[in-house]
Amino acid sequence: GNSVTQMEGPVTxxxxxxxxxxxxxxxxxxxxxxxxxxxxxxxxxxxLKATKADDKGSNKGFExxxxxxxxxxxxxxxxxxxxxxxxYFCALSVLYYGGSQGNLIFGKGTKxxxxx
Amino acid sequence: xxxxSQTPKYLVTQMGNDKSIKCEQNLGHDTMYWxxxxxxxxxxxxxxxxxxxxxxxxxxxxxxxxxSPDKAHLNLHIxxxxxxxxxxYFCASSQDLGGTQETQYFGPGxxxxxx
Numbered sequence: 001g002n003s004v005t006q007m008e009g010p011v012t013x014x015x016x017x018x019x020x021x022x023x024x025x026x027x028x029x030x031x032x033x034x035x036x037x038x039x040x041x042x043x044x045x046x047x048l049k050a051t052k053a054d055d056k057g058s059n060k061g062f063e064x065x066x067x068x069x070x071x072x073x074x075x076x077x078x079x080x081x082x083x084x085x086x087x088y089f090c091a092l093s094v095l096y097y098g099g100s101q102g103n104l105i106f107g108k109g110t111k112x113x114x115x116x
Numbered sequence: 117x118x119x120x121s122q123t124p125k126y127l128v129t130q131m132g133n134d135k136s137i138k139c140e141q142n143l144g145h146d147t148m149y150w151x152x153x154x155x156x157x158x159x160x161x162x163x164x165x166x167x168x169x170x171x172x173x174x175x176x177x178x179x180x181x182x183x184s185p186d187k188a189h190l191n192l193h194i195x196x197x198x199x200x201x202x203x204x205y206f207c208a209s210s211q212d213l214g215g216t217q218e219t220q221y222f223g224p225g226x227x228x229x230x231x
Contacts, residue, residue, distance in 0.1 A: 043206055043222035045221075109158070
């Protein structure tokens with residue numbers, strides 16, 4: 001089946017530290033991969049995405065590369081800020097039962113806390 | 117200028133009651149979704165509609181019934197509420213371009229507490 005596995009949180013870092021949140025997936029077909037972020041009390045918003053192998057998604061200093069050989073899509077940022085504190089969700093999209101509709105499947109989320 | 121809006125933001129109710137959550141999007145999207153986020157933050161799709169037609173219907177009790185009066189609205193009606201229905205419910209929308217590359221835009225969530 002289709003699934004996403006993220007590293008367990010919470011992750012606590014000091015400001016300007018390097019961030020890695022691991023994400024691996026299992027999927028049939030050719031999924032697209034996403035990172036969504038949920039700030040406290042808000043809905044999810046897209047952080048970045050990659051739609052085919054070796055694509056790199058990037059936004060706001062965050063990056064992730066679609067690695068088909070290791071079925072991974074790890075999120076990285078070189079220097080985190082207090083404002084990056086949020087829950088990060090890795091997700092994949094596959095066609096729903098072979099139709100044309102994409103179906104987002106989420107990992108369990110990783111809570112990041114950045115201390116000043 | 118809210119893209120995806122939900123009402124109410126908070127809902128506290130007794131077991132056995134019937135309640136509705138409304139969702140509206142002003143993005144001109146063709147597809148709308150309902151997700152449930154449990155207390156451990158795990159997020160799972162419940163339904164999706166494309167142009168008022170049900171597309172995704174995951175294993176959800178039939179006490180939950182989505183209703184789409186037009187493609188800008190997708191409401192969720194829940195009958196005979198149970199304690200286990202307590203969660204945050206998110207509405208989302210996406211443009212219908214087909215395939216897996218669509219970005220979904222989420223509403224702020226409705227926090228439902230069943231007592």
